[in-house]
Amino acid sequence: MFVVTADQRDSRSTRDLVPDALAAVAELAGDRLTAAAERTAGDEIQFATADPGALLALALHLTRTGTWSVGVGIGDADSPLPTSVRAGRGEAFIQARDAVERAKKTQTRVAISGGPDAADAEALVRLLVDLRDRRTPEGWEVHDLLADGLTQREAAVRLGISEAAVSLRAKVAALRVEVAAVPALERLLGRADGAA
Numbered sequence: 001m002f003v004v005t006a007d008q009r010d011s012r013s014t015r016d017l018v019p020d021a022l023a024a025v026a027e028l029a030g031d032r033l034t035a036a037a038e039r040t041a042g043d044e045i046q047f048a049t050a051d052p053g054a055l056l057a058l059a060l061h062l063t064r065t066g067t068w069s070v071g072v073g074i075g076d077a078d079s080p081l082p083t084s085v086r087a088g089r090g091e092a093f094i095q096a097r098d099a100v101e102r103a104k105k106t107q108t109r110v111a112i113s114g115g116p117d118a119a120d121a122e123a124l125v126r127l128l129v130d131l132r133d134r135r136t137p138e139g140w141e142v143h144d145l146l147a148d149g150l151t152q153r154e155a156a157v158r159l160g161i162s163e164a165a166v167s168l169r170a171k172v173a174a175l176r177v178e179v180a181a182v183p184a185l186e187r188l189l190g191r192a193d194g195a196a
Contacts, residue, residue: 001034002055002193003048003073003088003096006062007104011043017067021045028061029054035085044100046085048077048092052189056125056182063109063129071100074114074192108133117192124188128181131174139173142166146175 008017018039025037025047032054037047049055055072062068073096078089095114102111108129112122135143145155152170156163170176 001048001050001075001077001090001092002052002189003046003077003085003092004055004058005040005044005046005071005073005096005100006068007071007100008043009067009069009104009109014067016043018043018045021062021068024061025058028057035081035088038085040086046088046096048081048085048088050193052186052193055189056185059110059125060129060132064132066109066133068109069100069103070110071096071098071103072110072112073097073099074112074118074189112192115192115195117188117195121185121188121192124181124185128178128185131177135173136169138169139175142169143173143175143178146170 006021008014022037022039022045025033025045029047029049032051033047033049035048037045040046047058059070059072062070073092073094075091075095077092081088091114099111099113102113103109106126108126110122110125110129112118112125141159142155145158146152150158152166153163156166159166
């Protein structure tokens with residue numbers, strides 16, 4: 001089980017981002033959450049999933065803006081899970097608390113705790129977040145269009161630039177690296193969950 005505790009960064013000096021985050025998590029995860037995302041305390045949200053793909057997609061989404069510290073706990077949870085994630089108990093919840101506290105102190109804003117493979121997963125997810133943090137707004141434009149299913153040719157038309165320019169943006173943004181890394185990270189996170 002993966003439990004995510006995400007804490008809004010600089011919440012005292014910015015607007016409340018929790019409602020937007022809850023909506024985004026629900027939209028991105030669909031039915032892949034084991035426990036729906038909720039506000040747990042002030043500027044924190046928490047949710048649970050058994051799906052490593054959903055976990056990675058949500059962690060990458062939350063870290064993209066730089067406004068969330070994301071802690072991932074891996075381990076068992078008391079079963080059955082209560083209807084409210086706030087009432088959840090078990091090792092995954094304890095590890096998520098540890099992870100979010102560590103995430104607050106890192107440049108990449110993400111940490112993973114629990115089980116023998118958590119450190120490996122954390123190191124590689126941090127590498128991917130660091131790579132994404134270096135992406136320019138133009139690189140993100142191409143990323144988002146391709147993620148929506150457009151071809152590079154269609155993205156070029158939409159952006160009003162040449163196909164070669166789209167290809168260059170994709171290369172500079174390391175989009176192929178990310179596309180190759182995500183399935184490998186999903187497998188590693190699945191193994192980490194199984195080992196925990």
